[in-house]
Amino acid sequence: MTLDATDRQIIEALQGGLPLVSTPYAAVAEQLGIAEDQLTERLAAMKASGVVRRIAAAPNHYKLGMTANGMTVWDVADDQITELGALIGALPFVTHCYERPRALPEWPYNLFAMVHGSSREEVEEKRARIKDILGDALRASDVLVSTRILKKTGLRLRKRG
Incomplete structure (x- = not known):
């Protein structure tokens, strides 16, 4: 898969993490000036092609008591x-x-x-x-x-x- 400018913008917007709001994908889509379903479809395509391996929560294990x-x-x-x-x-x-x-x-x-x-x-x-x-x-x-x-x-x- 070759990344186009929009794919690259999506990765840049998400690489620091999803915003902590009730509708994070909608917020990112709005920031990028695209529809939320376009954002999620592009993410699904990047995941299917292996460009994006996963989207997951990364808790701070120290704050969870795992020291x-x-x-x-x-x-x-x-x-x-x-x-x-x-x-x-x-x-x-x-x-x-x-x-x-x-x-x-x-x-x-x-x-x-x-x-x-x-x-x-x-x-x-x-x-x-x-x-x-x-x-x-x-x-x-x-x-x-x-x-x-x-x-x-x-x-x-x-x-x-």
């Missing part, structure tokens, strides 16, 4: 990573799950899963559940504990001209 967070990292058998990654990614307490290439010999991990908890013990309990699911495919693991929250944003298009 003990860890990126769990796993060295699992390559021939099982797709199946195992899908299982781990479907867990309700995993917010991000993805495959990454190893950087041998220093970094043997190829499966990453972000978990959040209200205590370090809760994160470790969740990590143990993942370990059980990985079973015999697991060769090594670790957890990288968050010490502070960094600015989290998605892709940002620069405004033209």
